[in-house]
Amino acid sequence: MATSHQASGIQAARLDAAGIAENFSDLHLPFDAHEAAVAADRCYFCFDAPCMTACPTSIDIPQFIREIQAGHPESAAKTILDQNILGGMCARVCPTETLCEEACVREAAEGKPVEIGRLQRYATDRVMEKNEHPFTRAEATGKRIAVVGAGPAGLAAAHRLAMLGHDVQVYDAREKPGGLNEFGIAAYKSTDDFAQREVDWLLQIGGITMQYGQKLGAQISLDELKEQFDAVFLSIGLAGVNALRAEGEDLKGVRDAVDFIADLRQADDLTTLPVGRNVVVIGGGMTAVDAAVQSKLLGAENVTIAYRRSREEMGASRFEQDLAASKGVKLMFNVMPVAIHGEGAVSEIELEYTEVSGGKVTGTGERFRLVADQVFKAIGQTLQGQPDAIALEGGKIKVDANGRTSVAGVWAGGDCASGGEDLTVTAVAEGRDAAMDIHSSLMG
The missing domain is CATH 1.10.1060.10 (Alpha-helical ferredoxin)
Structure with a gap:
């Protein structure tokens, strides 16, 4: 374990392998x-x-x-x-x-x-x-559907379409499937490479082929997909991250929380993953909690979540808030970042107390600073790479109750689409229901 007299800053191996293994064990032990x-x-x-x-x-x-x-x-x-x-x-x-x-x-x-x-x-x-798949494919329909994005919505849609007898081609921009299940969820919630094992099990239905490194708007286009397939389902997630719009945001040590979580999930040895001694996470959703808790589990000494609204308005559930507190994370409410200070690398973050009036957050003018050598941004993600032809609503792809977009023959679901909460279970429901509507549409 790293000792207290070591220099502060972002570094690996703050805890030894045994400490890391204990910290990242299964959050909820399975029933016998x-x-x-x-x-x-x-x-x-x-x-x-x-x-x-x-x-x-x-x-x-x-x-x-x-x-x-x-x-x-x-x-x-x-x-x-x-x-x-x-x-x-x-x-x-x-x-x-x-x-x-x-x-x-x-x-x-x-x-x-x-x-x-x-x-x-x-x-x-x-x-x-x-290792048995409880479903079998229906007789082949001869129809071909493209699914763009191998996250929860895309996988659920692909499985249902394949089960109904269609041939499905899944494209994903990353090098492996799973979406947020693989890259965006805390490691202690999905241990033993479960996300990939579940995808492998799901693909046993047959009729689904996967292509990786295929990003919409780069390697593939919506026009091409519409020409080649009978229907298209978009489940491209939210690849962009909102900016803090605070001075010093470009300093070394400031990064997106989603990238940190992805690096952690893909690391073969967590003792090699660098983390700060004094970490501040900006945001109030699940990503903020996951980044904060995992920083603490990696050996950070002081971890703070700074959220601009009240505890009651925090996106993360009270269970998740209490989990963070139980791991030693400090939660601060009604504070927002105004500047990040440091010579080349972050050394302090300046925060301002806030008040909410009429739903709008404003600063009170009262400011303070926290020591920080690492700052994570977890203030929401944005849609990237959507085709210009598709109508948006609230910054997401506009869909109707069946997942149909403004473009004929194109459906969408998951985090990229307007509507429900950004949850894995909601994405699964949207993918499944869109698949049923695609089936009905194609089969008359």
């Missing part, structure tokens, strides 16, 4: 069979299950828990995967505390919901461990 049975016994199997209504993919939660209770986890997994083919990842990363588990009747009555997320993981893990 007995634990799953006990957890399943707590479900009331409500007829009008509010948990099911709260799930963006509408999984029949009482049904799959009943199947676990009866000792049939594979059947439970089929119930889950019918609605959410990425149910294994969603069981790990979904904010269940603000979705199905918050709606659970036992949460309302006792303050302790049925552990739906961990039960979902138990069932889906059983199926994946058998």
